Amino acid sequence: MRTHSRRRPLRCTEMSEISQKIRRVIFEKYNDSNLRFTNDEIFEVLKKNGAIDKSLTIDDMEQHFDELCDSGMMRNIAQNFTTQWFKLFDALEKLQCVSCQGQSYICRSEETKCPACGAAI
Ligand SMILES: [Zn+2]
Numbered sequence: 001m002r003t004h005s006r007r008r009p010l011r012c013t014e015m016s017e018i019s020q021k022i023r024r025v026i027f028e029k030y031n032d033s034n035l036r037f038t039n040d041e042i043f044e045v046l047k048k049n050g051a052i053d054k055s056l057t058i059d060d061m062e063q064h065f066d067e068l069c070d071s072g073m074m075r076n077i078a079q080n081f082t083t084q085w086f087k088l089f090d091a092l093e094k095l096q097c098v099s100c101q102g103q104s105y106i107c108r109s110e111e112t113k114c115p116a117c118g119a120a121i
Contacts, residue, residue: 019064020115021051023073023105027092036077039065039084058082071115073107095121 025045030037043061046052065084068074073092078085089109096103099119106112112121 016064016067018046018052018061019067020104021046022064022068023092023115026074026088027094027105030088031091033088033090036085036087038086039082072110097121
């Protein structure tokens with residue numbers, strides 16, 4: 001068991017910026033509930049895009065993947081050391097929040113709240 005000593009508390013209704021970047025990668029590359037994808041694959045894409053800080057490690061990403069599982073968007077189907085395999089419950093849909101104008105990628109199985117500001121969508 002790894003510890004979560006570096007885990008920062010999340011604001012209750014808002015999701016982390018990194019988890020939203022993960023949503024976007026999933027939407028663009030793995031948006032099919034029959035597909036499996038790994039945290040390593042998403043992490044590589046985020047690093048290649050320069051979407052996340054170069055100093056981040058796969059361990060730093062864990063809380064953000066956990067967050068997406070907790071929200072009901074996807075589930076963890078297997079794990080081997082630090083590699084985790086995930087599957088979406090439903091394909092993600094791109095929505096624009098009327099409250100903050102932000103674009104979000106949301107799954108129908110989730111509560112329909114804007115991940116950025118918490119407003120109902
Ligand atoms: Zn919003």
